[in-house]
Amino acid sequence: MSHTAHIRSHRKPRRSASTIAMRAGVAGGVLSTLAVAGASGSANAAEPVTQTLELPTLTADLAAQIAQSAxxxxxxxxxxxxxxxxxxxxxxxxxxxxxxxxxxxxxxxxxxxxxxxxxxxxxxxxxxxxxxxxxxxxxxxxGSSDGSGSSVGSSSSSSATGSAAAVVSFVQSQVGDAYVSGGTGPNSWDCSGLVQAAFKQVNIDLPRVSQAQSTAGTQVGLDNLQPGDILYWGGAGSAYHVGVYVGDGMFVGAQNSSTGVVKASLSYDPPSGAVRVL
Structure with missing residues (x-):
């Protein structure tokens, strides 16, 4: 008996042709299936995926709420x-x-x-x-002198009587009152307002302004004055100031806002002329 007759051989048994063919067919089918699946996957990957979202339908109440919020x-x-x-x-x-x-x-x-x-x-x-x-x-x-040794108006130094005395008394009682342009009394005067008021005491109506009062009577010289005569400064008919001669070379007049109504000597402010009404 041979020594190797019972040693098993390590060679793989040969496969039969039919087995090989069957396995090849199976493998081919598997590969074909994979190929088809791969192709299908590639085709699906190339196409964009579109997802459709279903939006909720706006109801009338929801629309009203949105409008109200706006x-x-x-x-x-x-x-x-x-x-x-x-x-x-x-x-x-x-x-x-x-x-x-x-x-x-x-x-x-x-x-x-x-x-x-x-x-x-x-x-x-x-x-x-x-x-x-x-x-x-x-x-x-x-008293004041005119430079010749005699007082101006000294030739008419007699005391006033009758209507003249009333005029003189009135103007002298206003001495110290204020001067106010357009003033007609009782406590403030301008020059013609004082003269007019004085002659009203004896019921004589004089014009209101100085210009007219300077021609209201008879012109008299300054050396022949009598108490009650109207003195004026400026021209007759164009006088800018008037006063009343009260005797003894003195006159009373509403001079200006600084002095008011004063009694002064004729030489203190020499007049231009005079008229006699009484």
């Missing part, structure tokens, strides 16, 4: 805009008020300064009037 948003925006305009207007008004206040303070300070200046000037004028009246009083006490 209105609310618009109203809120309008409200914010209006508030912004109001804030801007308030800021502008505050700025103007501040400027107006500064201007008012400035004007008040200026008015205060002017008032103080006016008070100072008024005090100075009062002092000046007092000084002038003192000077006039001294002139009345001592």
């Amino acid at each position: 209105d609310v948003t618009q109203q809120a925006a309008a409200s914010y805009e209006l508030q912004a305009e109001r804030d801007a207007a308030a800021a502008q008004a505050a700025k103007k008020a501040e400027a107006d206040l500064a201007e008012a303070k400035k004007k008040a300070a200026e008015d205060k300064r002017k008032a103080a200046e006016a008070a100072r000037q008024a005090a100075a004028e009062r002092a000046s009037r007092s000084a002038e009246r003192a000077t006039l009083s001294a002139s009345v006490d001592t």
Whole structure:
């Protein structure tokens, strides 16, 4: 017996032709299936995938809510805009008020300064009037000369009587009253207003203005004056000032705003002429 007769052979048994053919067919089918699947996958990958979303249908209530929300948003925006305009207007008004206040303070300070200046000037004028009246009083006490040794109007120094006395008494009682342009009494006068009022005491109506009063009677010379004669300054018919002769070389007249109504010597302010009404 051979020593190798019982040793199993390690060679693989040969496959039969039919087995090989069957396995080849199976493999081919598998490959074909894979090829078809791959081709199908490639084709599907090349085409875009479209996904359809179904949107909810808007109902009437939902549409109304959206519209209402839009209105609310618009109203809120309008409200914010209006508030912004109001804030801007308030800021502008505050700025103007501040400027107006500064201007008012400035004007008040200026008015205060002017008032103080006016008070100072008024005090100075009062002092000046007092000084002038003192000077006039001294002139009345001592008398004044015309330079020739005799007083102007000394030839008519007789005391007034009758209507003339009433006129003289009236004008002398107004001495110290204020002078006011256009004044007709009872406590303030201009020159022609005083003369007119004096002659009303004896029921004589004189014209209102100096120009007319300077021609209201008979012209008389200044060296032949009598109490009650009307004195005038300027031309007859164009006089700018009038007064009343009261005797003893003196006259009474509403002179100006500084002196008021005064009694003074003729030489203090020599007149241009005179007329006699009484």
